Amino acid sequence: MRAAFFLKGDVRMDNIINALPYLMEGLQVTLYIFVIAIIIGFIIGLIVALFRLSPFKILNWIAKIFVDAIRGTPFIVQLFFIYFGLNSLDFFSMSNTTAGIVTVAINAGAYFSEIIRAGIQSIDKGQTEAARSLGLNSTQNMRYIILPQAFRRMLPTITNQAIISLKDTSLLSVIGVADLTQEGKIQASQTFDAFNIYLILGVIYFIVIYLLSMLANFIERKFVLR
Amino acid sequence: MTMIRVENLKKSFGDLEVLKDMSTVVEEKEVICVIGPSGSGKSTFLRCLNRLEEISGGHVYIDGTDITDPKNDINKIRQDVGMVFQQFNLFPHKTVMQNVTLAPMKLKGLDKAAAEKKAYELLDKVGLREKAKAYPGELSGGQKQRVAIARALAMDPKIMLFDEPTSALDPEMVGDVLDVMKDLAREGMTMVVVTHEMGFAAEMGDRVLFIDGGYIVEENIPKELFGNPQHERTKAFLSKVL
Numbered sequence: 001m002r003a004a005f006f007l008k009g010d011v012r013m014d015n016i017i018n019a020l021p022y023l024m025e026g027l028q029v030t031l032y033i034f035v036i037a038i039i040i041g042f043i044i045g046l047i048v049a050l051f052r053l054s055p056f057k058i059l060n061w062i063a064k065i066f067v068d069a070i071r072g073t074p075f076i077v078q079l080f081f082i083y084f085g086l087n088s089l090d091f092f093s094m095s096n097t098t099a100g101i102v103t104v105a106i107n108a109g110a111y112f113s114e115i116i117r118a119g120i121q122s123i124d125k126g127q128t129e130a131a132r133s134l135g136l137n138s139t140q141n142m143r144y145i146i147l148p149q150a151f152r153r154m155l156p157t158i159t160n161q162a163i164i165s166l167k168d169t170s171l172l173s174v175i176g177v178a179d180l181t182q183e184g185k186i187q188a189s190q191t192f193d194a195f196n197i198y199l200i201l202g203v204i205y206f207i208v209i210y211l212l213s214m215l216a217n218f219i220e221r222k223f224v225l226r
Numbered sequence: 227m228t229m230i231r232v233e234n235l236k237k238s239f240g241d242l243e244v245l246k247d248m249s250t251v252v253e254e255k256e257v258i259c260v261i262g263p264s265g266s267g268k269s270t271f272l273r274c275l276n277r278l279e280e281i282s283g284g285h286v287y288i289d290g291t292d293i294t295d296p297k298n299d300i301n302k303i304r305q306d307v308g309m310v311f312q313q314f315n316l317f318p319h320k321t322v323m324q325n326v327t328l329a330p331m332k333l334k335g336l337d338k339a340a341a342e343k344k345a346y347e348l349l350d351k352v353g354l355r356e357k358a359k360a361y362p363g364e365l366s367g368g369q370k371q372r373v374a375i376a377r378a379l380a381m382d383p384k385i386m387l388f389d390e391p392t393s394a395l396d397p398e399m400v401g402d403v404l405d406v407m408k409d410l411a412r413e414g415m416t417m418v419v420v421t422h423e424m425g426f427a428a429e430m431g432d433r434v435l436f437i438d439g440g441y442i443v444e445e446n447i448p449k450e451l452f453g454n455p456q457h458e459r460t461k462a463f464l465s466k467v468l
Contacts, residue, residue: 134306
């Protein structure tokens with residue numbers, strides 16, 4: 001029995017090596033989607049956070065409804081709604097990659113907005129008072145005084161959310177995006193070696209995420225220790 | 227010339243009426259010290275003078291401009307009114323130099339060289355030239371407060387407001403900060419100082435305001451107010467602090 005397990009579950013380097021070029025192509029797609037989505041997501045997050053903190057009630061409401069809607073629904077449902085739901089409308093058409101980027105960006109944006117809001121609110125109000133007493137208006141205060149300090153504080157949580165979003169991109173394989181996971185699925189079925197392919201798939205995700213957190217650590221050390 | 231005119235100033239936080247009806251006038255180059263028990267409204271009074279607190283009633287005129295009139299640009303007016311806080315409120319992510327040059331560069335359009343030249347003059351004045359490249363976290367409380375004064379002066383304000391500038395300092399730091407303020411007063415800066423330093427009020431104040439219960443109970447030259455207080459509440463307060 002033991003031998004049989006090993007026979008099926010043996011590390012087969014040839015299968016891994018043959019699959020690697022395909023997996024690397026998938027990785028490129030994953031990183032491409034991730035980078036674009038995370039940048040858009042961050043911008044969404046910043047805007048929604050400022051809406052949430054604005055003195056205008058209507059903007060508060062928009063922000064709150066958006067965040068609650070995204071937080072209260074599963075990622076995969078959001079993905080299906082945007083890809084299948086919106087695409088079923090006559091005037092609407094987007095590729096699965098676009099739909100994937102949009103979903104990851106909106107999803108990350110909602111979580112980013114809460115992180116950014118908390119970061120802004122964590123800055124002592126004396127900072128705003130000092131800035132305003134010098135004559136800075138509220139936009140200048142945000143830009144030069146509050147946000148730079150808030151971002152330093154938020155960085156670990158931002159990294160955390162970015163990692164979650166990177167992992168979320170693997171769900172895009174469900175709508176056929178040729179990302180790392182999708183390539184892995186194809187390779188696993190072609191080689192009949194699910195054990196080795198999914199093992200190496202996990203290792204690749206792990207390495208990418210590990211590098212990402214090292215990058216975040218580096219930025220943190222460089223800018224945060226004040 | 228009148229720098230500050232306060233007319234029937236009222237301030238409420240919700241149902242709590244903190245300032246009930248205050249009127250006074252501060253002339254150019256005058257040093258006004260504001261004293262009173264804690265919770266009497268003296269910090270709130272000061273913070274109404276640059277509208278850090280929204281004013282509930284009455285008028286405050288800074289150099290003739292009504293700051294309660296929404297048509298007047300409060301950000302512009304604040305450039306002429308420097309403020310120094312009890313908790314310093316330096317910008318921790320910026321060096322001392324950047325703290326001092328930020329507002330002149332962003333608001334007055336000074337270039338970096340001009341702003342830094344001016345900043346070095348001010349840091350000389352407060353005795354901290356060698357700390358220009360330090361971050362606030364590397365300074366003592368007294369040094370922080372002197373940088374905060376330099377930062378406020380960098381905008382060439384017509385008026386300086388001090389909100390208990392020495393209350394958060396270790397005793398041995400208080401003297402340095404008071405010395406800087408005394409220099410400023412001698413140079414003719416118009417100053418309103420909320421303080422617990424009765425020695426400073428007696429020495430430097432042209433007038434002292436005693437605030438209690440949301441009213442200016444008594445105002446007079448320091449010699450009279452400290453030597454010959456007219457109201458019972460002033461007497462009671464002074465007997466506790468002198």
